[in-house]
Amino acid sequence: MIPMIDIRNAEKTFVMHLQDGIRLPVVRNVSFHVAPGECVVLSGPSGAGKSSILKMIFGNYRCDGGTIGVRHNGDVVDIATAEPREILGVRRDTIGYVSQFLRAVPRVAAIDVVAEPLLAAGVTREEARARAGALLKRLNIPERLWKLPPSTFSGGEQQRVNIARGFISDLPILLLDEPTASLDAANRAVVVELVAEKKRAGVAMVAIVHDDEVRHLIADRLVDVASFAAAAA
Amino acid sequence: MLDVTANSTAPGAGAGAAASDEPLLVAANLGKSYGRLAACRDVSFELYSGEVLAIVGESGSGKSTLLQILSGQLTPNTGSVSYRMRDGVTRDLATMDEAERRFLFRTDWGFVHQDPAMGLRMAVSAGANVGERLMAVGHNHYGKIRDTATSWLERVEISPERIDDAPRTYSGGMRQRLQIARNLVTEPRLVFMDEPTGGLDVSVQARLLDMMRTLVSELGLSAIVVTHDLAVARLLSHRVMVMQGGRVIETGLTDQVLDDPREPYTQLLVSSILPA
Numbered sequence: 183m184i185p186m187i188d189i190r191n192a193e194k195t196f197v198m199h200l201q202d203g204i205r206l207p208v209v210r211n212v213s214f215h216v217a218p219g220e221c222v223v224l225s226g227p228s229g230a231g232k233s234s235i236l237k238m239i240f241g242n243y244r245c246d247g248g249t250i251g252v253r254h255n256g257d258v259v260d261i262a263t264a265e266p267r268e269i270l271g272v273r274r275d276t277i278g279y280v281s282q283f284l285r286a287v288p289r290v291a292a293i294d295v296v297a298e299p300l301l302a303a304g305v306t307r308e309e310a311r312a313r314a315g316a317l318l319k320r321l322n323i324p325e326r327l328w329k330l331p332p333s334t335f336s337g338g339e340q341q342r343v344n345i346a347r348g349f350i351s352d353l354p355i356l357l358l359d360e361p362t363a364s365l366d367a368a369n370r371a372v373v374v375e376l377v378a379e380k381k382r383a384g385v386a387m388v389a390i391v392h393d394d395e396v397r398h399l400i401a402d403r404l405v406d407v408a409s410f411a412a413a414a415a
Numbered sequence: 416m417l418d419v420t421a422n423s424t425a426p427g428a429g430a431g432a433a434a435s436d437e438p439l440l441v442a443a444n445l446g447k448s449y450g451r452l453a454a455c456r457d458v459s460f461e462l463y464s465g466e467v468l469a470i471v472g473e474s475g476s477g478k479s480t481l482l483q484i485l486s487g488q489l490t491p492n493t494g495s496v497s498y499r500m501r502d503g504v505t506r507d508l509a510t511m512d513e514a515e516r517r518f519l520f521r522t523d524w525g526f527v528h529q530d531p532a533m534g535l536r537m538a539v540s541a542g543a544n545v546g547e548r549l550m551a552v553g554h555n556h557y558g559k560i561r562d563t564a565t566s567w568l569e570r571v572e573i574s575p576e577r578i579d580d581a582p583r584t585y586s587g588g589m590r591q592r593l594q595i596a597r598n599l600v601t602e603p604r605l606v607f608m609d610e611p612t613g614g615l616d617v618s619v620q621a622r623l624l625d626m627m628r629t630l631v632s633e634l635g636l637s638a639i640v641v642t643h644d645l646a647v648a649r650l651l652s653h654r655v656m657v658m659q660g661g662r663v664i665e666t667g668l669t670d671q672v673l674d675d676p677r678e679p680y681t682q683l684l685v686s687s688i689l690p691a
Contacts, residue, residue: 199679200686241668243675266654266668267463288621302632 184253185215186355186386187239191248192262193412194234207412208234212248214405218354221377221387221400226407232390233282235407236357238262239388240279241269252276252355274302277355280348282363284332284340292335292343293318293328299351317346321372338364349376356380358389362396374399437499439464439605439637440485444494447480454480455661458494464604467631467638469652469669471645471684477661478641479609485639486526486607487516501604521551525598525606529613531590535582535597541568542578544597552601567596571626588619592626599630606631608640612647624650645688649673657681 192212198204209231216222224232237243238261239250245262252259254276259268273279278299293314300310318328321342327335332343341364348356358377362370370393377400380387391397397404438461445458455477462468470478483489485496487508499505501523508516520526528534535544545564546554554560565575571592573585582590591611598606611627612620628651631638642648648655648669655672657665657680665678676682 196675197677199682237674242670244667244671244677266671267466269668270653289625 183217185217185251186253187216187388188251188258189214189235189239189248190251192235192238192245192250193247194231194238194243195246195412209407209410210412212238212407212410216355216386216388218384218386219381220402221381221389222403222405223389223391223397223401224407225397225404230407230411232407233359235410236279236359236388236390240277240357241272242279276353277357278348278351278353279357280345280359280361282341282360284344284347288333289331291329292323292332295332295343296346296350299347303351313350314346317350318343320376321346322369338366338369341365342369345373345376349380352383354385356385356387358387358391360390360392362391362393370396437503437505438462439466439499440639441497441505442485442494443497445481445484445491445496446493447477447484447489447491453661455484455658458663460656460663460666462605462637462639464637465635466654467636467640467652469648469655470639470641470658471643471648471655472658473643473684476658478658480661481658482607482609482639482641486524487511487520498605521548522601523603523605525601525603527591527594527598527606527608527611529610531582531587531594534594535590537583538581540579540581541573541585541593544582544593545600548597548601563600564596567600568593570630571596572622586619587615588623591615591623595627595630599634599636602634604637606636606638608638608642610642610644611640612642612644620647627651645673645684657684 190213193210194208196206196208198206212235214222224235226232234243238245239252241261241264248262250261252261252272254272259272261269261272264272293311296314296318297307297310300313301307315328319325323339323342327339332340335343345361348358362373365373374396377387389400391400440462443459446456447454458481460468470481472478480489484491487496490509496508497505498508498519511519526534536547542561542564545567546560549560549563565578568575568578573589573592582593585593612623615623624647630636631651640647640651652669654667655669656663657672657678659680665672665676665681672681673685676685
């Protein structure tokens, strides 16, 4: 099986110029792959660099060495060296990302926040809204909130809007950063179901999950990030 | 400062969707000095169709000079700006005559000034401000021009009842929205914006930004936005160029540069944002 994500010897160091140029090595020799329909969960203590690895795959953090191969429209794109335009294309057609926190735009209604990735993919506004509504309903966001901007929502509600936004499109790769962190048991179960559906659809996923029960339910394989820890040189 | 961090909600829609492989605008080795003062040096980049590029940096970094050069209002000492015209032919701005440049400015380009009074005629009606650009490209049916103007006013959230009022009777935010309508009515492919949310209240900025973001993605516009406000860059742009002392010191995807800044000056800019 050709992997959807193939990371080899990726590394990341932060250089903090405002703190006398101190170097903070984050990860080194990161190597793993993810097949279609597989959910790989990154494990390791907090601070080990799990979120940094997700951000590097998404092209949000730059990669200082190695390669991050991603299958995109039939080709392999190396995110570590791709041009900004290529990364935008990868984000439009290939990689979805559910971050820990919703970064909402003022004034935009929850339903439109969720529908936006579909609109970007060329789906009509009516259909996008209908699918967004169905997903919000599944995640137990009451209909009376749909027209409100999520900045007014509780933390758990915001996270569910964020999850809906991440799961709505049909992208072949999904990155999940603590998708169940502030959810109650009922909504955690919905997320587990959504992940299972994505697997059946052949989506390759990389997730960070602290909840042991959820991890047990969604992980096909664990990758221990502690082994990638970059010792301070 | 607006608290609008929108990494996962950046306007990713436009870029690349209908992008041609040929860049829309190419800047090559641009330089401009005023006497011994170099306002900008060695600036090169390519802008593709549907892309929004933010140029950030503090006052005096050369970003406004650069915008003037890119939009053909200032002649560089070195380098060139080329633009792919609607007929697909890429032309060097320096080889165009004044009439050709003015035509480009009236049709295929827009320029949104920080001060709406610079981009509007303050004493004539809002409808005439919008209609004027249509007439300049040959529209002459009064009823149609008025209908188009009305629909553009609605699009920028100005009540059509105000169509016969002059912009000097408008609030700052309304004037800025009117300026945007005036620029977009001819369906330009490229819009230059100089601190578009500059002297506006924060609440007014948020509304304007949201509106601009929607218009840019719906119309598939390309834009070059000069701003000192990183929140504006985050919300509107796909890519960012950081300028300091007339040079481009860092460039990349907007969320990448803002979340993982590499250069000392960029780290300083990013860390200087006051939390709301």
